[in-house]
Amino acid sequence: MTPSTTPKASLLLSAKNLTCIRQDRLLFDALSFDVFAGDIIQVEGPNGSGKTSLLRILTGLSQPYEGQVLFQSTATHNKENLQAITRYREEYQQNLLYFGHLSGIKGEMTVEENLNFNIALHGDNADGQAQALTNVNLMGFEDNLASNLSAGQHRRTALARLYQSNAPIWILDEPFTAIDKQGVSDLEALFLAHAQRGGCIILTTHQDLSALANTQLKKITLDYSNDIAFD
Ligand SMILES: Nc1ncnc2c1ncn2[C@@H]1O[C@H](COP(=O)(O)OP(=O)(O)OP(=O)(O)O)[C@@H](O)[C@H]1O
Numbered sequence: 001m002t003p004s005t006t007p008k009a010s011l012l013l014s015a016k017n018l019t020c021i022r023q024d025r026l027l028f029d030a031l032s033f034d035v036f037a038g039d040i041i042q043v044e045g046p047n048g049s050g051k052t053s054l055l056r057i058l059t060g061l062s063q064p065y066e067g068q069v070l071f072q073s074t075a076t077h078n079k080e081n082l083q084a085i086t087r088y089r090e091e092y093q094q095n096l097l098y099f100g101h102l103s104g105i106k107g108e109m110t111v112e113e114n115l116n117f118n119i120a121l122h123g124d125n126a127d128g129q130a131q132a133l134t135n136v137n138l139m140g141f142e143d144n145l146a147s148n149l150s151a152g153q154h155r156r157t158a159l160a161r162l163y164q165s166n167a168p169i170w171i172l173d174e175p176f177t178a179i180d181k182q183g184v185s186d187l188e189a190l191f192l193a194h195a196q197r198g199g200c201i202i203l204t205t206h207q208d209l210s211a212l213a214n215t216q217l218k219k220i221t222l223d224y225s226n227d228i229a230f231d
Pocket of ligand 1: 047
C-alpha cells in the first residue's frame, strides 16, 4: 500500500531576518517566517509596536534595517525560485494587493467611477465593477460622490478592490476599520475563499478573527519588549 501524502503547499513569500528600527527604537529584530498558499497570517501587537512597519516592508514600500523579503518568481523556469522583491519589483507588484491606511478612493469621483478606476489600475477580475458593487453591498449608491459616503461606505468602496483582484498575495492593514458586523463576516468569508484557492493573506487587525480560527490562521505577535513570537 502506498502511504498517503498531503501535497506540500507552495511557498509564496519568505521574510528573512528582518530588523526594523524607527526613531532609534528597535521594533523587531531578526524576524523570519514563511507564508504558504492558503495561509492567513494575523500580525498583532499594541499600538506603535511595528505592525504597519512590518507590512510596508513586506510590500517593498519601505526597507528593513537588515534582512530581506523573497517571493516566488516565475522569472526563470525553476520550480523553486525565490527572489528578492527588490530585484523583481514589477513582477512582485503584479502578485500583490496592498490595502493600506489610505483608501485610494477619490472623493470627487462617484462610487462607480472609483470601481472602474480600480479595474483600470489594478484589475483583472472578469466579474468587473457590477459584481464588486454587489459584493460590498453598495448597490444604489453607484452614482454617489465618494466624498458624500459614510465612513463605512467609503471603506467598502475601497474594499471592492479585494473582489476585483486576482493577485495571490494580499497584505491588508486594518481592513475591518469602520466596517459593520455583516461586512466583517463577508470579509472573513472572502478571506477564506482566497486562501482556499491558493492565495495568502497577511493582515493587521485588533478584531478577533473567530470565523477563521479553524483554518490556517497563524499569528505574528510584536510587542514593545522586542520579544517576537510566531506561531
Ligand atoms: N516613517 C517613519 N518614520 C519615523 N518613525 C516611524 C515611521 N513609521 C513608523 N514610525 C514609528 O514606528 C513605530 C511603529 O509604528 P507602526 O505604525 O508600525 O505601529 P503599529 O503597530 O502599526 O501601530 P498602530 O496599532 O497604532 O497602527 C511608531 O512609534 C511610529 O511613530
